[in-house]
Amino acid sequence: MIWQNKLTKLLGIQYPIIQAPMLGVTTPEMVAAVSNSGGLGSLPVGGLSPEITRERIQKTKALTNKPFAVNLFVNALDNVNLEEALAIQDFLDKLGKKHNLEFDRKSPGSFTFYSYKEQIDILIEENIPVVSFTFGWLDNDCIKQLKNNGAILIGTATSVKEAKLLEDTGIDAITAQGVEAGGHRGTFINDEPLPQVGLMSLLPQIVDNVSIPVLAAGGINDGRTIKAAFILGASAVQIGTAFIPSNESLAIPSYKDRLLQAQDTDTQLTKAFSGRWARGIRNTFMTETEQSGLTIPEYTIQNSITGPIRAAAIKQDNNQLTNMWSGQSAPKIKLETCSDIFKELIKQTESIKSI
Numbered sequence: 001m002i003w004q005n006k007l008t009k010l011l012g013i014q015y016p017i018i019q020a021p022m023l024g025v026t027t028p029e030m031v032a033a034v035s036n037s038g039g040l041g042s043l044p045v046g047g048l049s050p051e052i053t054r055e056r057i058q059k060t061k062a063l064t065n066k067p068f069a070v071n072l073f074v075n076a077l078d079n080v081n082l083e084e085a086l087a088i089q090d091f092l093d094k095l096g097k098k099h100n101l102e103f104d105r106k107s108p109g110s111f112t113f114y115s116y117k118e119q120i121d122i123l124i125e126e127n128i129p130v131v132s133f134t135f136g137w138l139d140n141d142c143i144k145q146l147k148n149n150g151a152i153l154i155g156t157a158t159s160v161k162e163a164k165l166l167e168d169t170g171i172d173a174i175t176a177q178g179v180e181a182g183g184h185r186g187t188f189i190n191d192e193p194l195p196q197v198g199l200m201s202l203l204p205q206i207v208d209n210v211s212i213p214v215l216a217a218g219g220i221n222d223g224r225t226i227k228a229a230f231i232l233g234a235s236a237v238q239i240g241t242a243f244i245p246s247n248e249s250l251a252i253p254s255y256k257d258r259l260l261q262a263q264d265t266d267t268q269l270t271k272a273f274s275g276r277w278a279r280g281i282r283n284t285f286m287t288e289t290e291q292s293g294l295t296i297p298e299y300t301i302q303n304s305i306t307g308p309i310r311a312a313a314i315k316q317d318n319n320q321l322t323n324m325w326s327g328q329s330a331p332k333i334k335l336e337t338c339s340d341i342f343k344e345l346i347k348q349t350e351s352i353k354s355i
């Protein structure tokens with residue numbers, strides 16, 4: 001199988017296989033393992049402080065001299081509606097007590113979420129070769145600055161309309177994120193119902209409507225799904241959920257175990273954890289928050305409100321009161337390290353001779 005294409009040359013990688021950025025799960029070790037295997041690791045830094053952003057980049061650089069991507073959240077930041085925030089906090093206090101989980105609520109005035117604009121200088125100083133982003137588009141100044149520094153820019157689209165808008169901003173490639181994908185939907189055009197297009201429909205339609213390379217994300221977890229994405233016109237695949245059970249992942253043990261037993265219908269889209277649509281395995285938090293009938297504040301406010309209860313649940317390895325982001329295709333390759341998972345993906349894809 002010939003793996004090299006225009007995009008692999010642009011990115012300076014051997015295999016067009018990208019480890020999806022997964023904030024909360026991805027470590028510098030995961031990114032380096034995939035980049036050192038010949039793919040492209042992606043370091044998520046969405047909403048993090050400039051200091052932590054630099055620290056994680058430098059840690060990754062210490063583990064690999066191969067290219068890796070840094071991933072940004074490019075959403076606008078909302079103001080807190082105090083009444084809504086307090087109602088959700090009261091509900092979470094009760095939810096924690098009911099399930100014997102102690103945590104302190106934070107004052108809504110102390111919620112912090114950094115804009116990507118505070119991270120751009122660091123990406124330039126650190127000479128990051130690939131910058132991917134989700135939840136919108138980069139502003140013109142940032143595009144200019146990053147491009148002048150030689151970075152390749154990759155945006156995320158969940159519809160043809162979003163893909164065309166991103167292409168018009170002058171970026172280099174687009175990730176087509178199918179509705180199967182784990183974690184947050186990258187959707188940013190909110191003038192119509194949430195796009196829920198499966199990758200098999202979305203990918204060829206985006207490929208037909210833009211002239212830049214398209215990466216496929218959502219439900220890719222073995223050789224067959226990789227091959228299918230290339231047949232549908234992808235220039236690369238971006239894989240998330242399949243790497244979550246690895247040793248290099250930050251996922252708690254009960255999340256990894258649950259993921260390895262997941263069935264096709266176990267995930268759903270929810271706004272309960274963050275105020276933004278995201279796909280995860282159904283659990284107590286999701287069900288009870290949705291049944292509360294309360295208005296869920298927008299992202300990033302709900303994300304900040306639920307932070308303390310999720311952190312307390314993680315400490316206790318409680319997978320019912322924190323998010324278990326997952327795509328519709330559970331991990332199929334049950335190997336321990338990211339480099340072994342990566343090698344197996346290559347082997348399986350190469351063993352498919354014909355269709």
Ligand SMILES: Cc1cc2nc3c(=O)[nH]c(=O)nc-3n(C[C@H](O)[C@H](O)[C@H](O)COP(=O)(O)O)c2cc1C
Binds near residue numbers: 046177184325
């Ligand atoms: C745990 C988790 C966290 C994620 N965090 C991010 C993120 O920080 N930035 C981003 O662009 N996408 C994020 N995503 C979405 C992935 O980039 C990608 O679209 C998705 O994992 C692909 O689908 P799959 O999980 O079925 O492979 C996340 C996905 C998961 C599962």
